[in-house]
Amino acid sequence: MAVIGFLVARISGKKIKRIVYLVRSFQEGNFYKRIGFAGNDEFVYIANSFNQMATSIQDLIQNVYEQGIQKKQGELDVLQAQISPHFLYNTLSTIGSLANLGEVEKVTQMVQGLSKFYRLTLNEGHVYISLEKELEQVRMYLEIQRVKYADAFEVYYDIDPDILQVPIIKLILQPFVENIFKHAWFGETIAIRITGKRLGERIELKVIDNGIGMRADTLRNMRSSSFHSSSYGLRNVEERIKLRYGNDFGIHIGSYFGAGTTVQIILPVDNAEIREVMGE
Template identity: 50%
Template structure:
């Protein structure tokens, strides 16, 4: 012992620990440096992508406002009954009555539904229709007049300079429009959407729509805070004129900055310049962002990288001590097998031919893996059976109470001797229940579900006749997918029970593919749902309102998961939109879907 001490004997485990630590520390430093540089570049790129995405969202909000303005004239453009009246009317009492009882109320109704202050000028070729307008002093801004519209004769435009210079592209029906700054628009900082009014049958020009909107209303979403507190946002028209500037800089230092100046500012590497073009208007949305925003998160990454490297070095030191003391091939085999089980491979087994403690550990490990695999299988099957039972219970709760109403309608048709309609309703009812029963299957083709709701609406059309208007908009691709049955009929039935607005109701049923999902929409123009009732419908713990809606929502969530279901959008006096989302599952693959 004295000899060993005098020669300063160093045990092998300490040499292993020292060499392990040295060779582990160097990779940590190298990997940390590479990771830091890569992370900084990735964060800068991600930040730039996020900022670009935010700029795109601002642009899309502006486009949405454009579409709102466009929809104002589109409601008149697509009113076929109004076209017929305007083309057939002659001078006299009928033109006055139509103007008073149909045209003016229609214009008033459309203007009341508009969310922005606009001026709608409707120019009509048929001069048998009397003009309706208010004060037309060109020195007064009439856009801010509430619900302002003017009904004018087309001949007023004959000597108008702005109309003579106007160039509206001639395309298919509904797309003959142009955004221009005409007449007094420039003086009052406004813009006009101008579109032709074309006869659907002859293709002849009926008139012209001009919708005037404040530029400030179109650009009120342009806010630099959405990009960053120190950023600046600019909007320029197609001539390079600045329309809006948003920044937290003191004063108006950005007002009047030209588009070319922004390009020069961005060249000095102190700013990032992003740009998006606003369609139709040919405006440019430009963001000027200090590079300090991009580098701000890089400082945090640097600190985190240093901390992680220090922690990694400490852990490696501890692991070196552990490995140097307990290095063993059998231990490595056990660790490897345990890691495999941790990853979900419960078929992993360890075999030792010795009769020591390692053999006992191996036997216990093998029994544990076998038991865990069996228990997981039992729990999975039990949960699956439970969800299937819950789904069937919810399915059985659907109340087809329209059967009573349909039989009553059949009885009335028989009393009045309307045998053809009686036959149609009986055949429709038989077809509806054939599709509903569907041989007891819960999962059906989307085409069957759409056919079932169409059959239901055909029965209701016989009952309500011209009071009910139905539009279908089905994307052909959706027919090759599957769905759970009876998710559309309860909602169209709700519309017919609760949504009547006067003696007429319009319903649109649509089915589309969006982002890997099948999206159904039931849209009506009925009375709508007030916020209090809407909250009660969506509140599962409150007052039990909207049972049918929640029934469909729960059936979808049980079958496909919580990311799918029913969403309601409604405004009193305007109507309601029901959106139903399910995943895209092709026919023949529904059995592979994991609940």
């Protein structure tokens, strides 16, 4: 077992270093580099996902310069944000540490989760995704975090089954869940609740936590037009929602310091552009 653990750690360590090098190149704006692994393991899926995302970003950059389309710029921003998120570096570091300790099962679990997370993020280049798949991506993110945090957090889902197949723009839930880990956590545990229901011709999604919450002045700043990068991922998601659906839709945030935060996302059930894109 010691020999097997050493071999797994060595092989995994080399692949992780190559992935980290590629991610750093992307962070520096170099999307021309690619990575390839031999075999058919989860590292191959991760490498292929990164290669496809880099190609997608190059295509989006070309479209932005040639056509000047704000919607494409918004999608470019979210893909760049997901290629180098804070949790990715922590995840790769955790995988490396587990590999060195010979925790083969946990390494496999985290690599599989990371691979599936990025496959869902890529979504074959499509802007729209079913709510069911959006929730699946959130679950993959939380499963990755669960290896790190063990039983330090609980997640509850309350989703109306009738809206699971409603197409929505991708990556509107996960950024808020991620920011719970980055900004809301205090104490030893935290609870997260994700809800979804239909309100007439709209759907309402909520991401609720019982974390530290925000003071009134911080909440006022977030509700103003001068967003900051640390505003629970509000700016990017809010802009993309309004670009795709119009100003009648978007995000509302309620928070009490010491009691938690609720993010409400309002989206249309039906949209002419969605029907056109989905071929309906």
